[in-house]
Amino acid sequence: MGAEVKIWNPVEIAEQARKDYASQIHASHLTIDPSLSFPHMQPLIIKLCKDIFNSWSNLDDSCFQVEKISGGITNLLLKVSVKQENCIDDTITIRLYGPNTEYIIDRHRELQAVKYLSAAGFGAKWLGIFGNGMVQSFIDAHTLTPSDIRESKIAAKIAMELKRFHHVEIPGSKEPQLWNDIWKFFEKASVLEFDDSEMQKTYETISFTEIRDGIVQLKGLSDHLNSPVIFSHNDLLSGNMMINDEEDKLYFIDYEYASYNYRGFDIANHFAEYAGFECDYNLYPNKNEQYHFFRHYIQPDRPHEVSEKDLETLYVETNTYVLASHLLWALWGLIQAKMSPIDFDYLSYFFLRYNEYKRQKEKCLSLAQSYLSGFKNE
Structure with a gap:
């Protein structure tokens, strides 16, 4: 269980990237405080x-136009346009990592994914790294919303792109990381102390014995499902997908949590994000909506020819691993409640995810047990 936080050394990683990756990766030791006001x-x-970028080093500051694209609950995204001789020559994206995010995100694992996913044509092209972030090419597209990803046409497109994503080969260990990550978060989350007395009082109502027993039970059951291990995004919320309407092209972005993992988990994790940060689980896709997604995932060219057996298998996988999604992000929320300076109620987020896990636990486990019993009786 657990792992030490690795030291983030952007220049060292860039040098390794130059050896492993076709494009030149630029590096800087500079860091930028994401809490600064935009003018500063x-x-x-x-x-x-x-x-x-050496080619820009002598340009006047007036040649640069900086815009804030979005500010999520872990990152700040900026667009930089470089104008020379009255025309925009280049546009890039700068992603600033949130403070203390290295406590929960393995940046070495992330960049291993970025360089190969970029080479495979996913997301933006990786251009450089610096003390607390990375530089990528600009994607001319708009970010999806939770209501967007529920739409039938977009859901089918996401399913097909996810199938393609799951076929990417990333060198190194192909061990699924789900349970390693859950146990790592559990260890960190179970020993927190809050300065705020009310937060500490609320924190002390949490039974980590109950959570630990739930993790052990869920792992034991889900292992019997033999869900295929593929390279997973692991954080496919609406904000990590962009679409260019004119080209009808979908992009997956932000690979901070990407790793080899279980197919059922990656799909379940995406379905859980239909609820948005407000965690309105009335929006979780019903069986028909899930089957629509599965058909386009399993057989993109002939979705209506997918067998009932294959649909059922993926349905059981997904609706078992959704419990793992709730546990993982509930624990993540606790850690963020302590570590993150971002104005977001992470402690409440823990309870929203954990309470949904408890509400769905019996139904989801019964579904898996019934499915596995059917195999034994064949």
Whole structure:
């Protein structure tokens, strides 16, 4: 269980990337405080661009236009346009990592994924790294919303792209990381102390013995499902997908949690995100909606020819591993409640995810047990 936090060394990683990856990866030791106001951040972003890209080092600051694209609950995304001779020559994206995120995110694992996924044509092209973030090419597309991913046409497109994503080969260990990550989060989450007395009082109502027993039970049962191990995104919420409407092209972005994992988990984790950050699980896809997704995932070219047996298998996998999704992100929420300075109620998020796990536990486990019993009786 658990692992030590690795030291983040952008130059060291960039040098390794140059050996492993076809494109030149630029690097800088500079860091930028993501909590700064945007006016104070802009000149630092320009300085960073000049430090990373030699061809821009002598440009006047007026050549750079910096815009905030989005600010999620772990990252800040910025767009930088570089204008020379009255035309925009280049546009890049800068992703600033949130403070203390290295406590829960393995940046070495992330960048291993980024370089190969980028080479395989997924997401943005990786251009460089710096003290607390990375630089990528700009994707001309808009971010999806939770209501978007429920739409039948978009759901089918996501399923087909996910199938393609799951066929990417990433060098190194192909051990599924789900239970390693859950236990790592469990160890960190179970020994927290909050400065705020009310938060501490709420935290002390949590039974980590109950959570631990639930993890052990779920792992024991789900192992019997033999869900295929594939390279997974592991965080396929609406904000990590973009679409270019004119080209009708879908992009998966943000590979902070990507790793080899169980097929059922990656799909279940995506379905759980239909609920959005508000965790309205009335929006979780029903069986018909799930089958629509499965058909386009299993057989994109002939979705209506998918067998009932294959649909049932994926349905059971998905609706067992959704419990693991709730446990993983509930524990993540506890850690973030302690570590993150971002204005988001992570402690409440823990209870939303954990309470949904408890509500669905009996039904989901019974589904898996019934399915496995059917195999034994054949």
